[in-house]
Amino acid sequence: MRSRIESVWLHGNVLAQLEREADLAYPLETGGVLVGYVADNNESVVHAVIGAGPKALHARARFEPDHAWQCEQLDDLFKSSSGQWVYLGDWHTHPDGRPKMSWLDRRTLRRIAKHSGARIAHPLMLIGGGSPAAWTWAAHRGASVSRLGPRCLTEALDIRAF
Numbered sequence: 256m257r258s259r260i261e262s263v264w265l266h267g268n269v270l271a272q273l274e275r276e277a278d279l280a281y282p283l284e285t286g287g288v289l290v291g292y293v294a295d296n297n298e299s300v301v302h303a304v305i306g307a308g309p310k311a312l313h314a315r316a317r318f319e320p321d322h323a324w325q326c327e328q329l330d331d332l333f334k335s336s337s338g339q340w341v342y343l344g345d346w347h348t349h350p351d352g353r354p355k356m357s358w359l360d361r362r363t364l365r366r367i368a369k370h371s372g373a374r375i376a377h378p379l380m381l382i383g384g385g386s387p388a389a390w391t392w393a394a395h396r397g398a399s400v401s402r403l404g405p406r407c408l409t410e411a412l413d414i415r416a417f
């Protein structure tokens with residue numbers, strides 16, 4: 256059992272793309288999918304980011320991704336990495352807000368964790384709060400219910416660039 260804060264590693268290109276997409280959609284919310292692998296020490300390494308997609312719908316405090324497009328992108332990344340890069344979780348913005356988990360974000364994270372198709376027990380949720388050129392990113396991860404109890408379903412992670 257570990258109590259220290261674990262890390263999520265973001266490739267420099269990943270952070271640049273997240274900020275670009277966040278800027279473009281502002282003042283509306285946007286988001287997408289995080290792709291990479293889970294290292295032997297259990298830390299997530301994000302190598303690529305998929306955006307909301309061309310047919311996504313954006314509102315002030317929610318967005319509806321272009322799911323079919325995202326799946327195609329995920330397939331392409333899986334193939335081009337010889338099956339090494341997989342779905343790690345989701346990311347989205349809170350325009351003019353803080354990068355904290357809303358109750359809806361918690362519900363989404365629980366749903367992802369339960370969804371067998373995601374094949375990941377502890378999905379990531381990366382949230383960017385703020386406005387163009389002033390985003391603050393915070394990473395959260397779905398934790399196991401058995402370990403932390405039903406009232407504490409997420410834990411904050413340390414974000415590191417590489």
Ligand SMILES: [Zn+2]
Nearest residue numbers: 347349357360
């Ligand atoms: Zn949110």
